[in-house]
Amino acid sequence: MTEAYAVTVPKGYRIGGWEVREPIATGAFGSVYAARRVGEGDEALPRVAALKFLPTGTGTPRQLTHLRELAEREVALLRRLRRPRLIRMYETLTVDDPGRPELDGATVLVLERAERSLAGLLAASPRPPGCGPVLLEQVCEGLAQLHRAGWVHGDLKPANVLLMADGSVRLADFNMAAELEGTHAYTPAFSTPDYTPPELLWSEIGERGRRIRPSADVWAFGVLAHLVLTGAFPLPGATPAVRRDAAVAYARGTDTLRLSPELPDAWREIVRACLARTHADRIRAEALLRRVRTAAGSTGRGPFRSRERAPGPRRPFPSRSRRVAVAAAAAATTAMAALGYGISVWAGDAPPAGGAARAGSAASYGADELRTDRGVPxxxxxxxxxxxxxxxxxxxxxxxxxxxxxxxxxxxxxxxxxxxxxxxxxxxxxxxxxxxxxxxxxxxxxxxxxxxxxxxxxxxxxxxxxxxxxxxxxxxxxxxxxxxxxxxxxxxxxxxxxxxxxxxxxxxxxxxxxxxxxxxxxxxx
CATH class of the missing domain: 1.10.530 (Lysozyme)
Known part of the structure; x- marks a missing residue:
């Protein structure tokens, strides 16, 4: 499988205090590998992580400029923001290995290890997951945390939503993310058509990239919510190109929004609020989060008001014994889509042998520091x-x-x-x-x-x-x-x-x- 990876890294390769293990995911310009900490490194770092390799030392000058810009965007956000719903970055490294010109100069992001992507979850079963409302609540919390901090994600889709071993959700792939400058931000002119609001499908691209508002993330959430809860996109069409044209027709008023009859009534109103024709009419993330919590039936008993409804572990995706491995994510990506941790192609959904024992659950996490039998939810x-x-x-x-x-x-x-x-x-x-x-x-x-x-x-x-x-x-x-x-x-x-x-x-x-x-x-x- 590694031969098809954008960045091929042999098993056992070491960088910093990390040893590369099995491949996890790949995209157009980079790849993610499992890793374990070796030697007498920083004990504050986890024993296992994910290494995201971006080939910022090879390629043509134009490619290098593009890759470095994407890497700098992601590193800047992950260094400045640490939020419960955003994937955590532990450190950044640079490969110094002239003997391997294909790796020399690569930027390596050491990231929190996820169990699988939402795209993999959706691809693994033809039926919408029963955990959909809980999962969407956590995704919405991530968006609210980003927007509250003054950032726009810019490429929200199932491949960029990661599911952790303890049942929580993280947003990932921040190389399209941008910090707001007033009401707008500027991002590269690449995104996934199915999750791009119609006003950006025909927008002009300036020297700094494409102007984007937080409402673009809200549109993407509406599409994602419809897909998670019904198994179908909210706009008709058998291909992304046809659905893109349907989005443009809807935005121009020549077509109506016809949502799936399988969408529950409470969520129907939420999706409509997200998919308003104009950016000005779309609901804001904070107000959206309140409505999503209500629709998900939250009683505020989870650590982020959503993970659980009452004390006791709960995982928003099927148990390990019920999962099946998938070779490709369900979400469509453009040819120029940049790699995010969880984007494009996943090697498989299950972690390495022994992963279940290492990961544990929310109920037993940190048991050596906090009693599990004395009433802490x-x-x-x-x-x-x-x-x-x-x-x-x-x-x-x-x-x-x-x-x-x-x-x-x-x-x-x-x-x-x-x-x-x-x-x-x-x-x-x-x-x-x-x-x-x-x-x-x-x-x-x-x-x-x-x-x-x-x-x-x-x-x-x-x-x-x-x-x-x-x-x-x-x-x-x-x-x-x-x-x-x-x-x-x-x-x-x-x-x-x-x-x-x-x-x-x-x-x-x-x-x-x-x-x-x-x-x-x-x-x-």
Whole structure:
């Protein structure tokens, strides 16, 4: 299979602290391989990952310019944004191997390892997946996270939606992504016709590329939702070219939108709102997310308000025993489509032998740091553990975050206490949350409005705790984790001035201490 790959990398090839294993996916200008960490590398890195090879050191000058631009787009977004619904990049490497001219100079992105793509899931079964609403809810969350950060994806489609081993969803392939400059962004003039809004099918292409709005992603979501829920595209035609012409006719008012009768009524209105004829009439991502959550029947019990409806693991795709391998993704791609992790051709859907044992599930994730048998909803485990890992400071542990969430809200993502102006699973006051909601440490441009989903609330709690930790005086009596919790509830200055937990907050601190003991595994401190 590797002979057909855009970038052929032999099994066992090493770059940085990684050893290449089996091929995963390929596209027109790059390929993705499974990898394992070897040697005494950074222990903060995972044991397995995906390496995305972009041949930025070979080819004609024109090809190199194009490839470098695409690579720079993706690297820029992944370095600046870390969101629960976006594929995570751990590091970037450059191949330095003159003895292999076909690889020398290649850019390598070390990415979070996915289990399969949505395209593979759709191709594996002729029937729409029963998990469709839950899956779409998570995709929509990813779009909202991107748009909220001021970026447009530019090429949303099933091949660029990845399904993780723990049941969560990630958006990938950001080499068409662009940062907004006011109301617009500029992207290369390549995209997948079936998911491109009609106004871009005939748009002019300037020196900086094609002007694009967030509404283009909303259109693509509408197409994707119709496909996931019915197995068919919303616009008629046996080929992408025919469907493209149908989209143009619809946008010009010479044809109507005839959605599948299999589409549930609630989703029918959502798809219509996404596929409005003009960009100005399309629903915005935040409003779209609220409607999608309602249609999916969410009760806010998942870690991102969607993964699960109640405590207990849930996977939004079939179990391993029921899956069949597919050789090609279902989504059509243009000849010039750039590679994204999950685009074009997948080697197979199942991970290597032993993958199931390594991957585990949301219920057991991080069991060495957080008890699995003491009432922490499994739906929040992944987010809690990763939030603690993102800080890395002494005392900011998964058990502390879980204990604080228990005391703050009893893990209720919909908590609303207007009398105290506190909302969500971490009891955020909007004016305070503004300062901790962004990954890059900058405050939000405006004061956020509730509800505050766990995907924002829990990481923000981790950032605040991480900021507090070095500001607490050393030598204060008591468990430093409990002192951090007290400082979160009041301020680090008041804890320092009191020489420990202020009397007013001792009951709160005692409750946190109780659950810390409950949630900390034996042998952990």
């Amino acid at each position: 499994s739906a929040y485990r992944l987010l809690i553990v990763e939030t603690a890992h993102d800080c890395g400071r002494e005392g900011v542990t998964p058990a502390l975050i879980a204990a604080m969430l228990k005391v703050e809200s009893n893990f209720d993502p919909d908590l609303s206490d207007p009398a105290k102006d506190e909302y969500g699973i971490a009891r955020w006051t909007p004016k305070v949350l503004r300062w901790w909601m962004n990954e890059d440490g900058t405050p939000g441009e405006t004061v956020p409005e509730p509800p505050f989903p766990p995907a924002e609330s829990i990481p923000a709690m981790g950032r605040y705790l991480c900021w507090i930790a070095p500001r607490l005086e050393s030598g204060l009596p008591g468990d430093r984790r409990v002192l951090l919790a007290a400082a979160y509830r009041t301020s680090y200055r008041k804890v320092n001035d009191a020489g420990g937990v202020p009397p007013k907050y001792r009951d709160y601190a005692n409750r946190v201490a109780h659950y810390l003991k409950e949630y900390t595994p034996p042998g952990e401190k």
